[in-house]
Structure formats: C-alpha cells, structure tokens
Amino acid sequence: MKFGARCAVAMESDAEGCANGLRNDPVSPPIVSQEPFFLGTKCSSRKMFDLSQYQIDVKNVFRNASPATLYEEALRYEKQATLSDTGALIAYSGDKTGRSPKDKRIVEHPESTDDVWWGSVNIGLHENAFCVNRERAIDYLNTRQRLYVLDAFAGWDPKYRIKVRVICARPYHALFMHNMLIRPTREELADFGDPDCVIINAGAFPANRYTTGMTSKTSVDLSLERREVVILGTQYAGEMKKAVFTLMNYLMPRSNVLPMHCSATSDTQTGTSSVLFGLSGTGKTTLSADPKRELIGDDEHCWTDDGVFNIEGGCYAKAIYLTRDAEPQIFDALRYGAVLENVVYDQADHHVDFDNASITENTRGAYPIEYIPNAKIPCTAEHPTDVIFLTCDAFGVLPPVSKLTPEQAEYHFISGYTAKVAGTEVGVTEPEATFSPCFGGPFLVWHPGKYAELLSKRITQHKANVWLINTGWSGGAYGEGSRMKLSYTRAILDAIHSGGLKTAATEKEPCFGLEVVTKCPGVPDEMLLPRNTWSDPAAYDATAAKLAELFHKNFVTYADGVSPAVRAAGPLLHQTAVG
Ligand SMILES: Nc1ncnc2c1ncn2[C@@H]1O[C@H](COP(=O)(O)OP(=O)(O)OP(=O)(O)O)[C@@H](O)[C@H]1O
Ligand SMILES: O=C([O-])CC(=O)C(=O)O
Ligand SMILES: [Ca+2]
Ligand SMILES: [Mn+2]
Structure with missing residues (x-):
C-alpha cells in the first residue's frame, strides 16, 4: 500500500554506536533515547531525535523508549503515576475517563468529502480550524521539557500495515501506544522512514472554544489527507487507538478490505477464525481470552481476501x-509493562481495588498481546467460520443465542444494537437502547452500507455462520433480572466453535423472528428461551414489543439503502405501525 509522503525526515539509527560498544559522549547534554523493544540491551544514543519537521524544538526527545525507561519517566514526571502491587504502571487520564465522540472532527477536503458519511458521527472541520488546533498542540508540546515519540505499526498483514508515529508529552501515553501498536523490531525501526500517519497528542492542553467548529475544550481532529490526528483537551488514552482505527476504517475499504470492531480467536487445529463484533462493554475482550483457542486480537481487525488480521499489538480490557x-488471563496480564488507567488502589500496599468505580466505571488495563499466554503471533488467521454479534441487552428480551439468516445478519449488523444500563450515567433510570451501525458507529468513515456490503459478501463467499449472542440481562430487565452468567456465554461459544450448535434444536421466536437455539451443552434449557425466565410473561411480551419498536424506528434511516429482504428481516411486531 502506498501513501503520499508529505514530509521527509532524517531518521538515524543508533545501531552503529551500540555495535561499536560506544559509551555516551559525556559532553553532550540532551538525553535522547532510541531504545529498541525487547532486546534487553540498553542502547542509547546522544543524537537528538529531530522533530523540526513538525516545528517542534524540545531538548529531550525519547524515541521508542523501553517500558523501563517510560516507567522511570512516568514515576518522575507524572504527578499521580505509581506502581500496582503486580508491577503495572498506574496512571490517570484526568477529567476525561472515556472517549469524547461528540468532540471528534474530520477535516472537510475535496479529495475525501464524497467518501465520508457526514452527520453526527463524522462532523466536518474546516482545514483552517484544523491548522489552528494543530499549531496550538505544537505550541503546547514546545513548552515541554521532555517529549516521547513512538514509531510503530498498525495491521499485522504486511500488505496492509501502516506506519504510525505518536508524538506526546506523557510517558503513560507513550507506554499505552507501545502496548497497543505493533512493536517494530530493531531493524524495522532503523528502516522506518516516513510515517503514514502522525498522532500529535497535546491532550493536557485545551482547545480554544472560539476556534471555528469547537463546542468544548476537547477536540480530536483527523485529517484524512494529511494523515494526521491532533488531540486537545482529553488525556484518555483510548482516543489514540481509536483514531488509528478510524483512519483504517477510511483506508481499508478502498482496498476492498473490511475493518471490524470485533475480537478474533482461531482454532488451534485448523487455523480458521471466529470474530466477535460488539459495542463497548459487550464482551469482545473478555470472551476472546479463551484458553481453548488462540487469541488473534480483542478489538480491531480487518477481513481481507486472505483471512483476518489484527490491527493492534495489544489489548485494552475493562478492569x-x-x-x-x-x-x-486478563487478570494476570496486568503486570509489569501493562498500563492500568484510572483505578483506585490501596495507598499502603498498592493493591488495586477493581470493584472501586469512584473515578470511573471505565477503568482499563492495556497490555501487549503476548501477555495473553495463547496469543498467536503474528496476529493473523484464516477466514472466519463463525461471525458472532454480541449484544448486552439490558431489557432482557433477546435470547442467549440465535442463528441468523444472511438477511438478518445484515439487518442486525446495520442496527448494531446494545443497551446501556441504568445508573452508570446521570439521568439513565431504565435500560437505554443504543444503536450503533456496524457495532462501531463512532469509528466509521464511509456510510454503514459500505461496510455491510463488504461483510455480506465475505460471509456468503466463506459460508460463515452468523450468530446473535446476548451477554446482557436474563430473567427480567436490568433491576429485575441479572447479567447472563459468563460461564453460560462461554459454553455457548464453545458449542459454536466445536461446530455442535449448527445442528442444535431451534425454535422460531415470534417477536424478532429469530431462530433461537433451545439446546446447548453447559446452559440450562430454561435459560435459552428468555420468556421462560421472566416471572411475568406478559411483562416480557410488552418489553419485547417496546424493543422491537425501537429497532424499527432506528432502521428507518437505513431502510432505503437495503434490499426488501433485509428490510423484512427485522422484528416482526409493529413492522407496519412504525416502519
Ligand atoms: N456473560 C458475559 N459475557 C461477557 N462479558 C460479561 C458477561 N457478564 C459480565 N461480563 C463483563 O462485561 C464486561 C465486558 O467487557 P469487555 O472488556 O469484554 O468489552 P468489549 O466488548 O471488549 O468493549 P470495548 O470495545 O469497550 O473494549 C467485562 O467487564 C465482563 O467481565
Ligand atoms: O475505545 C475505547 O476507549 C474503548 C473501546 O474499545 C471502545 O469504546 O470501543
Ligand atoms: Ca475491549
Ligand atoms: Mn472497542
């Protein structure tokens, strides 16, 4: 894949100095680190890493510093950074403890404007406002004593990978991206050349609310032409990884490749894969940590003519x-090298209290993928045999597992349903339905139809089975029932992966028209038909009808763009009343 190179940079390798066993020149003062990853050698160069092409002139620039160096830097220079009793780096993101989708902007440019699905997800930004924010970020970075640069890859398939450069002021951000991107070898780093994408992270500094197009002090701006991301006013680390994912969501479909907000595992014998789509909190990461399978990745993948590849080099688990x-597996991965974000710990022994949500519900741990014992490196796999949609249905009406027809698959993919539970956000007192197209609305660049078409084509071509799994409530809605037991969801996945569920008994459910699996090893029969689990079946019917109506209302926007068969694959109830 070829990208327009905009800026030439002299990137000098320190390999020679190390090979000669040269010690640091005692007279040159700047501390410059270009340590390679995982090589176990301390190899620093006195050559300044040059950021002048970005008009950045800071004395101490660390390029691809080792985790140990970044730990040292964080402990010295970040106010609240500390170590957990398992050796993870604990860091805090400040006010913003989750992504800010409303503050995300895409630069409007004649070259890409016809490709972008403009609206509430992709809000346009004038090129000039982008430049103002970019300069503001650079001015801020120039006030720092120490900066961190990370050059690494996104995409395990060499045919599609892109070179990403992160420039940031916080060691925690550098370590986060070191964990989340694909770490280059020493040779790859020496030959890195010009990056395909640059993230300029000045998150500690706010945007100016009077800059055209700003509605808050937070702004995450992507220019598809410059291949640059500017971050102001948020230090939540997840913004960086999802900015890379957004760029991949733009680039990949141009090469007929489908980017997916999903986790992926592969069969240890056959190498075939299964992918688990789902919005935030539905179980992608949790369920992909499966000792019976190999882990390909937990959040961002692509489906090509050759199979699937992970975009990332690490995982970002809810903690x-x-x-x-x-x-x-996840618990044990939160050790030396991992970043633990926004957790509360005991001041005396630094034991982490994972049950404490006083800073945020969205506490996270980021670790390199090889911290999961059964990760497959390189993170690529054969075509999926099974495509699974995870939904966390807080209404408690969707069955634990149903088998979807190709039309239902397209309908549910475009709908992207999950539900937020009461209590986690102010003002949410009952389950709130969320529909996010392709189970990843915030990261889409093209119209959802583009991704849906690519998915349908690949599912048909590879005869993949498609399943809908409810990891949410059972026995009643949130407040009445309870969250589906993880052991049941795992048993369902085992049955899918063993091939057994393909031939399992099913029953057509009348509200959503779903073919519900009624027998699954490891799951009590009565759990499989949700109506049976409610103490009041009439209440179940009423809640199911309400949810069906929400599906119809949401689908109105997309109805024109799909075939009549897909349009008819939604919930059966109230179809005429609303749609
Ligand atoms: N039956 C279940 N299946 C899956 N997860 C469950 C289940 N019951 C409870 N959980 C919990 O729900 C959460 C699922 O979060 P997870 O990190 O897997 O989300 P995710 O889909 O990876 O989201 P994101 O895209 O935000 O990373 C975990 O905290 C997990 O322990
Ligand atoms: O992006 C994040 O911060 C976490 C995540 O995976 C998601 O929200 O989908
Ligand atoms: Ca995850
Ligand atoms: Mn995600």
Whole structure:
C-alpha cells in the first residue's frame, strides 16, 4: 500500500554506536533515547531525535523508549503515576475517563468529502480550524521539557500495515501506544522512514472554544489527507487507538478490505477464525481470552481476501469488577509493562481495588498481546467460520443465542444494537437502547452500507455462520433480572466453535423472528428461551414489543439503502405501525 509522503525526515539509527560498544559522549547534554523493544540491551544514543519537521524544538526527545525507561519517566514526571502491587504502571487520564465522540472532527477536503458519511458521527472541520488546533498542540508540546515519540505499526498483514508515529508529552501515553501498536523490531525501526500517519497528542492542553467548529475544550481532529490526528483537551488514552482505527476504517475499504470492531480467536487445529463484533462493554475482550483457542486480537481487525488480521499489538480490557477467578488471563496480564488507567488502589500496599468505580466505571488495563499466554503471533488467521454479534441487552428480551439468516445478519449488523444500563450515567433510570451501525458507529468513515456490503459478501463467499449472542440481562430487565452468567456465554461459544450448535434444536421466536437455539451443552434449557425466565410473561411480551419498536424506528434511516429482504428481516411486531 502506498501513501503520499508529505514530509521527509532524517531518521538515524543508533545501531552503529551500540555495535561499536560506544559509551555516551559525556559532553553532550540532551538525553535522547532510541531504545529498541525487547532486546534487553540498553542502547542509547546522544543524537537528538529531530522533530523540526513538525516545528517542534524540545531538548529531550525519547524515541521508542523501553517500558523501563517510560516507567522511570512516568514515576518522575507524572504527578499521580505509581506502581500496582503486580508491577503495572498506574496512571490517570484526568477529567476525561472515556472517549469524547461528540468532540471528534474530520477535516472537510475535496479529495475525501464524497467518501465520508457526514452527520453526527463524522462532523466536518474546516482545514483552517484544523491548522489552528494543530499549531496550538505544537505550541503546547514546545513548552515541554521532555517529549516521547513512538514509531510503530498498525495491521499485522504486511500488505496492509501502516506506519504510525505518536508524538506526546506523557510517558503513560507513550507506554499505552507501545502496548497497543505493533512493536517494530530493531531493524524495522532503523528502516522506518516516513510515517503514514502522525498522532500529535497535546491532550493536557485545551482547545480554544472560539476556534471555528469547537463546542468544548476537547477536540480530536483527523485529517484524512494529511494523515494526521491532533488531540486537545482529553488525556484518555483510548482516543489514540481509536483514531488509528478510524483512519483504517477510511483506508481499508478502498482496498476492498473490511475493518471490524470485533475480537478474533482461531482454532488451534485448523487455523480458521471466529470474530466477535460488539459495542463497548459487550464482551469482545473478555470472551476472546479463551484458553481453548488462540487469541488473534480483542478489538480491531480487518477481513481481507486472505483471512483476518489484527490491527493492534495489544489489548485494552475493562478492569471494573475484574477477578482472577472469572478472567484469569486478563487478570494476570496486568503486570509489569501493562498500563492500568484510572483505578483506585490501596495507598499502603498498592493493591488495586477493581470493584472501586469512584473515578470511573471505565477503568482499563492495556497490555501487549503476548501477555495473553495463547496469543498467536503474528496476529493473523484464516477466514472466519463463525461471525458472532454480541449484544448486552439490558431489557432482557433477546435470547442467549440465535442463528441468523444472511438477511438478518445484515439487518442486525446495520442496527448494531446494545443497551446501556441504568445508573452508570446521570439521568439513565431504565435500560437505554443504543444503536450503533456496524457495532462501531463512532469509528466509521464511509456510510454503514459500505461496510455491510463488504461483510455480506465475505460471509456468503466463506459460508460463515452468523450468530446473535446476548451477554446482557436474563430473567427480567436490568433491576429485575441479572447479567447472563459468563460461564453460560462461554459454553455457548464453545458449542459454536466445536461446530455442535449448527445442528442444535431451534425454535422460531415470534417477536424478532429469530431462530433461537433451545439446546446447548453447559446452559440450562430454561435459560435459552428468555420468556421462560421472566416471572411475568406478559411483562416480557410488552418489553419485547417496546424493543422491537425501537429497532424499527432506528432502521428507518437505513431502510432505503437495503434490499426488501433485509428490510423484512427485522422484528416482526409493529413492522407496519412504525416502519
Ligand atoms: N456473560 C458475559 N459475557 C461477557 N462479558 C460479561 C458477561 N457478564 C459480565 N461480563 C463483563 O462485561 C464486561 C465486558 O467487557 P469487555 O472488556 O469484554 O468489552 P468489549 O466488548 O471488549 O468493549 P470495548 O470495545 O469497550 O473494549 C467485562 O467487564 C465482563 O467481565
Ligand atoms: O475505545 C475505547 O476507549 C474503548 C473501546 O474499545 C471502545 O469504546 O470501543
Ligand atoms: Ca475491549
Ligand atoms: Mn472497542
């Protein structure tokens, strides 16, 4: 894949100095680190890493510093940084503890404007406002004593990978991206050349609300032409990884490749994969940590003519209520090298209280993918045999598992349903339906139809089975029932992966028209038909009808762009009343 190179940079390798066993020149004062990853050698160069092409002139620039160096930097220079009792770096993101989708902007440019699905997801920004924000970010970075540069890759398939450069002021951000991107070898770093994408992270500094197009002090701006991301007014680290994902969501479909907000695992024998789509909190990361399978990745993948590849080099797991019993692989990955974001810990022994949501519900841990024992490196796999849609239905009406027809698959992919539970956001007192197209609305650049078409084509071509799994409520809506037991969801996945569920008994459910699996090893029969789990079946019917109506209302926007068969694949109830 070829990208327009805009800026030439002299990137000098320190390999020679190390090979000669040269010590640092004692007279040159700047501390410059270009340590390679995982090589176990301390190899620093006195050559300044030059950021002048970005008009950045800061004395101490660390390029691809080792985790140990970044730990040192964080502990010295970040106010609240500390170590957990398992050796993870604990860091705090400040006011923003989650992504800010309303503050995301895409530069309007004649070259890409016809490609972009403009609206509430992709809000346009004038090129001039982008330049103002970019300059503001650079001015801020120039006030710093120390900066961190990370050059690394996104995309495990060499045919599609892009070179990403992160420039940031916080060691925690550098370590986060070191974990989340694909770490280059020493040779790859020496030959890195010009990056395909640059993230300029000045998140500690606010946007100016009077800059055209700004509605708050936070702004995450992407220029598809410059291949640059500017971050102001948010230090939540997840913005950086999802900015890369957004860029991939633009680039990949141009090469007939489908980017997916999903996790992926592969069969240890056959190498075939299964992908789990789902919005935030539905279980992608949790369920992909599966000792019976190989882990390809937990959040961002692409489906090409050759199979699937992970975009990332690490995982970013929700840490709230994490226990070693329920999720041992993830729990054990939160050790030396991992970043633990916004967690509360005991001041005396630095033991992390995973049940404490006083800073945020969205506590997170970021670790390199090889911290999961059964990760497959390189993170690529054969075509999926199974495509799974995860939904966390807080209404408690969707069945634990149903088998979708190709038309239902397209309908549910475009709908992207999940539900928020009451209590986590102010003002949410009952389950709130969320529809996010392609289970990743905030990251789409093209119209959802483009991704839906690519998915349908690949599903048909590879005869993949499509399943809808409810990881949310059972026995009643939020407040009445309870969250689906993780062991049941895992048993369902095991049955899918063993091939057994393909031939399992099913029953057509009348409200959503779903073919519900009624027998699954490891799951009590009565759990599989949700109506049976409610104490009041009439209340179930009423809630199901309400949800069906929400599906119809949401689908109105997309109805014109799909075939009549797909339009008819939604919930059966109230179809005429609303749609
Ligand atoms: N039956 C279940 N299936 C999956 N997860 C469950 C289940 N019951 C409870 N959970 C919890 O729900 C959360 C799922 O979060 P997870 O990190 O897997 O989300 P995700 O889909 O990866 O989201 P994101 O895109 O934000 O990273 C975890 O905290 C997990 O412990
Ligand atoms: O992006 C984040 O901050 C976490 C995540 O995976 C998501 O929200 O989908
Ligand atoms: Ca995740
Ligand atoms: Mn995600």
